[in-house]
Amino acid sequence: MIENFSHVTINCRDLDRSVAFYESIGLQVLKRIGELNSEANARAFRLPAGRLKVVHLGPKEPSENMRIDLVEWLDPQPTGEAYPTLNNIGLARLCFRVSNIQETVNHLKEKGIIFFSEPQLLGQGVTTVCFNDPDGTTLQLIEGLREFVNR
């Protein structure tokens, strides 16, 4: 049965560009898997071929229970666009915990990141803000929500 999370996959058009972006927002490369190519990939992902490049990303203190697999598809090539709005059906946004959201936003604005809004207080001390990665995938920062601490 399911033990825990393993990873979430983010497909990008340019792996080097996206790795630089995710490093700039404070994640680290856990492992550069490089190029994979197998019929097993094609079957598992129900695609006509299975050639892709992968980099594993995580926070500064990674655990086995969650990482990002940043993927650039080579064959078949990447297709489509990220969901245009946050009420689209599907995996809509990936959210990271920050200790000081305003400080983080100020820091990331200096790096050229454009946010959907100023940080918004949602109530009960929870503040959040959204932005896009280079391919339009929506990321989110949240401060003040720490409910499930190793209970």
Add this chain to the structure above:
Amino acid sequence: MIENFSHVTINCRDLDRSVAFYESIGLQVLKRIGELNSEANARAFRLPAGRLKVVHLGPKEPSENMRIDLVEWLDPQPTGEAYPTLNNIGLARLCFRVSNIQETVNHLKEKGIIFFSEPQLLGQGVTTVCFNDPDGTTLQLIEGLREFVNR
């Protein structure tokens, strides 16, 4: 700066149906947040309104570092469809660790879940399989990949 993961948001069309589905695959409800409605939501998510229902989901041993926010948008209503293929740009799939993938697949098949393929051996003892949630969001199971254990 970013401390760790917080959550990934999965938008669905019918919260009750999706909660039942995610419970059936072995996740648990951490908290039923109920209905939220605020202009701050609308601003944060860059939508014309901000009314939604939320349930927090996690594995059997939840941590503060990752959960699922299962969301049904009420205003605006959910739109669009999940990505049609796994090489689409964006948040493509959410993957869970399992200790025995074949046993898990057999168990979930009995519950009516249809998989993309039989479990596929990707090499180095890693086996994986994909399936969809009720709205077509792609989930994945993986056995054998435990690289970043509290290092």
